[in-house]
Amino acid sequence: MPDDTNLVCVKVGQRQVTMADSPVPVPGDGEIVVRTTLATLCGSDVHILDESPLNPATVPPGLAGQPMGHEAVGVVHAIGRGVRQLQPGQRVITSCFTACGGCIQCLEGQLSACTGGGGLLFGCQGRYYRVGFADISAAPIPDDLTDEQVLFATDIMSTGLAAVERGEVGFGDTVAIFGQGPVGLCATAGARARGAGLIIAVEGVPERIDMARQMGANVVVDPADDPVGVILRLTSGGGVDVAIEAVGIQATLDMATRVLRKGGTLSSVGIYGGLPGVTLPAGVPSFYHRKVVSTLCPVGHIRLKRLMMLVQHGGFDLGPLFTHRMPLHEAPSAYDLFRSRSGGVMKIALVP
Ligand SMILES: [Zn+2]
Numbered sequence: 113m114p115d116d117t118n119l120v121c122v123k124v125g126q127r128q129v130t131m132a133d134s135p136v137p138v139p140g141d142g143e144i145v146v147r148t149t150l151a152t153l154c155g156s157d158v159h160i161l162d163e164s165p166l167n168p169a170t171v172p173p174g175l176a177g178q179p180m181g182h183e184a185v186g187v188v189h190a191i192g193r194g195v196r197q198l199q200p201g202q203r204v205i206t207s208c209f210t211a212c213g214g215c216i217q218c219l220e221g222q223l224s225a226c227t228g229g230g231g232l233l234f235g236c237q238g239r240y241y242r243v244g245f246a247d248i249s250a251a252p253i254p255d256d257l258t259d260e261q262v263l264f265a266t267d268i269m270s271t272g273l274a275a276v277e278r279g280e281v282g283f284g285d286t287v288a289i290f291g292q293g294p295v296g297l298c299a300t301a302g303a304r305a306r307g308a309g310l311i312i313a314v315e316g317v318p319e320r321i322d323m324a325r326q327m328g329a330n331v332v333v334d335p336a337d338d339p340v341g342v343i344l345r346l347t348s349g350g351g352v353d354v355a356i357e358a359v360g361i362q363a364t365l366d367m368a369t370r371v372l373r374k375g376g377t378l379s380s381v382g383i384y385g386g387l388p389g390v391t392l393p394a395g396v397p398s399f400y401h402r403k404v405v406s407t408l409c410p411v412g413h414i415r416l417k418r419l420m421m422l423v424q425h426g427g428f429d430l431g432p433l434f435t436h437r438m439p440l441h442e443a444p445s446a447y448d449l450f451r452s453r454s455g456g457v458m459k460i461a462l463v464p
């Protein structure tokens with residue numbers, strides 16, 4: 113039952129989260145407030161939490177810390193002035209980034225790069241959260257889809273598939289995917305759905321190796337077993353058509369470049385935020401005569417609707433990625449579990 117208190121997971125210091133009470137948010141112009149029915153946490157949350165001290169500018173008045181979380185679905189609790197497409201009581205999914213719809217980037221379709229006031233959502237790991245530019249950033253959920261089926265469209269499904277789309281994976285292509293965390297697994301499933309031929313995943317965690325096969329990888333190579341040598345042997349020395357980097361460290365970026373055939377595409381979705389910089393090899397093989405692309409999560413209601421169509425009618429099933437289920441008020445423990453990568457943890461469903 114909704115009540116007048118919002119319990120939300122907040123960052124109170126570097127690597128420190130707690131649950132805090134605050135008033136239920138009130139929607140401003142163009143905004144909605146969503147009553148959360150399912151949320152989760154992701155690698156980006158851990159980057160935000162662990163890699164910098166608390167920035168006081170991110171703490172809203174009256175709250176103990178920075179509200180956390182950008183991946184959730186729920187029911188529209190209240191709408192602000194000017195919202196036209198959504199009604200209270202509707203089940204909705206929200207993109208992890210909001211977008212204004214009017215700036216140059218939005219008008220060119222790059223909504224996640226919005227410079228008109230959009231940005232990463234915060235507070236989704238709470239009973240209620242506020243969403244700006246709601247007509248653009250949220251979409252109703254079809255009645256026959258569950259929260260669990262659509263939640264990943266908020267971020268990791270969109271990001272993982274975008275790595276495949278931006279890499280222009282075609283029918284029969286050979287694809288190497290470095291890292292089989294949640295985004296890497298979505299890329300594997302996306303490459304399979306897009307008609308790739310041989311899919312080679314690079315991953316060493318046992319549960320993730322199994323999951324990679326389940327999502328469509330033909331071969332899984334342990335990073336300790338000379339993946340560059342193995343992948344070159346599997347491709348008769350020629351290299352892969354598309355290499356996807358989904359870890360966010362120098363070593364895998366380097367390997368992804370070295371297994372790529374001339375004319376191939378290096379598609380990067382790793383978050384290198386914890387590093388001062390990254391380099392690409394300039395010897396042989398090198399990034400010369402290859403295309404290099406990087407991707408932020410594509411967002412917006414049109415993207416959300418298309419991803420949900422893929423789940424609804426295209427048989428696209430990421431359900432196995434939910435390995436754990438915890439009550440929302442245990443979100444701080446969920447961070448510890450997620451960070452530890454123990455117990456086969458992949459994605460944790462947080463239930464209010
Ligand atoms: Zn995320």
Ligand SMILES: [Zn+2]
Nearest residue numbers: 212215218226
């Ligand atoms: Zn914009």
